[in-house]
Amino acid sequence: MEAEFMNRPMSVDSAVEGASEGKGYVKGVVTYSVMDDLTVVPMSTISSVTLLNKFQIKDLGSLEEKTVGVGFDEGLNLLKASLQSKTVLTDVFLKKN
Structure with a gap:
């Protein structure tokens, strides 16, 4: 049945409608994390703990949350950085150009 979704055209409107009807790939409310690459x-919780261990974070107070807006210019910068770097989000939102 899932192959059926892969073989038919889908517009943004139908994707949103399908999500609200419980159809498609994401069921219910799901939060995702976008990595630097x-x-x-x-x-x-498990993926967060795994990530903290991977980067050897011992002091949670050293972490900083940053909310960013993505407009046209940021979108172009993201596209450019994605073709040139493995640290896309850092390059676009944290490094001073």
């Missing part, structure tokens, strides 16, 4: 993973 633009990989997307479902957000969970």
